[in-house]
Amino acid sequence: MKIEGKVFVVTGGASGLGAATATHLIGQGAKVIMVDMNHQLGEEMQKRLGEKSKFVQLDVTDEVAVEQFFKNVEQDYAQLNGLINCAGIGPSAKVLGKNGIHALDAFQKVLNINVAGTFNMLRFAADVISRYALPAGEEDRGVIINTASVAAFDGQIGQSAYAASKGAVVAMTLPLARELAQHAIRVMTIAPGIMETPMLKSLPQNVQDALGEMVPFPKRLAKPEEFAQLVGHICENSYLNGETIRLDGAIRMQPK
Numbered sequence: 001m002k003i004e005g006k007v008f009v010v011t012g013g014a015s016g017l018g019a020a021t022a023t024h025l026i027g028q029g030a031k032v033i034m035v036d037m038n039h040q041l042g043e044e045m046q047k048r049l050g051e052k053s054k055f056v057q058l059d060v061t062d063e064v065a066v067e068q069f070f071k072n073v074e075q076d077y078a079q080l081n082g083l084i085n086c087a088g089i090g091p092s093a094k095v096l097g098k099n100g101i102h103a104l105d106a107f108q109k110v111l112n113i114n115v116a117g118t119f120n121m122l123r124f125a126a127d128v129i130s131r132y133a134l135p136a137g138e139e140d141r142g143v144i145i146n147t148a149s150v151a152a153f154d155g156q157i158g159q160s161a162y163a164a165s166k167g168a169v170v171a172m173t174l175p176l177a178r179e180l181a182q183h184a185i186r187v188m189t190i191a192p193g194i195m196e197t198p199m200l201k202s203l204p205q206n207v208q209d210a211l212g213e214m215v216p217f218p219k220r221l222a223k224p225e226e227f228a229q230l231v232g233h234i235c236e237n238s239y240l241n242g243e244t245i246r247l248d249g250a251i252r253m254q255p256k
């Protein structure tokens with residue numbers, strides 16, 4: 001797939017990995033619709049990225065709003081070639097914590113945003129993408145890229161809800177790729193390690209350095225641009241499908 005001239009939706013596009021992805025895709029000549037709950041950051045991003053970008057405030061778990069959002073995308077762009085799901089939350093809590101037993105609604109909230117939100121966006125995106133003709137001279141009608149985490153494989157103490165949610169994102173990759181193959185839509189997942197996003201950048205430098213030291217090579221946190229670069233490569237490489245790629249400098253997280 002050529003990125004230039006294509007239309008992508010990026011969730012979580014106001015911050016961190018989503019913002020870096022939107023920036024990268026625009027840089028490659030795509031049009032990008034960023035969606036996020038955070039309208040202040042989203043509007044700042046739109047200003048920074050210019051006329052090829054658009055920001056829409058949207059809760060990815062909202063069934064009615066997401067359906068309407070994709071109707072609007074079709075109306076405004078008459079084309080959709082990809083969805084990059086980066087919206088997510090990553091709270092941590094122990095099953096038997098200092099303040100009591102892990103709240104069930106806290107567990108359900110993580111699953112709702114990270115799994116149901118991802119699925120809610122991709123089901124409508126797949127529907128829209130599937131209805132357009134194959135771009136001339138290309139094999140792919142579209143690509144869907146979801147964001148998991150290394151916590152899907154080596155979740156730490158306190159990450160039972162988060163790890164369960166990211167494990168689900170990994171697990172749905174293959175059945176989605178198998179089903180959507182008939183529409184020439186590929187589905188991939190990226191499982192990032194420790195990324196230098198606003199959350200981690202707010203930690204004291206010595207904590208950031210200690211986290212970086214845990215990475216076999218390179219001994220530093222990953223840059224959001226490196227995630228965005230991988231998104232770009234997945235878009236362009238038609239043979240990548242139905243798989244999860246760890247982007248982690250070979251880190252394997254310890255129990256805590």
Ligand SMILES: NC(=O)c1ccc[n+]([C@@H]2O[C@H](COP(=O)([O-])OP(=O)(O)OC[C@H]3O[C@@H](n4cnc5c(N)ncnc54)[C@H](O)[C@@H]3O)[C@@H](O)[C@H]2O)c1
Nearest residue numbers: 012015016017036037038059060087088149192194195197
């Ligand atoms: N930063 C890391 O080290 C890291 C590592 C592994 C995986 N990840 C995953 O990468 C993704 C992006 O993380 P990030 O570090 O860029 O985080 P971030 O907090 O910088 O960005 C996430 C964005 O998602 C948005 N969001 C949250 N809930 C939403 C909802 N219901 N609807 C729409 N938008 C919503 C937030 O407003 C935020 O702007 C997440 O899924 C996260 O779990 C991050």
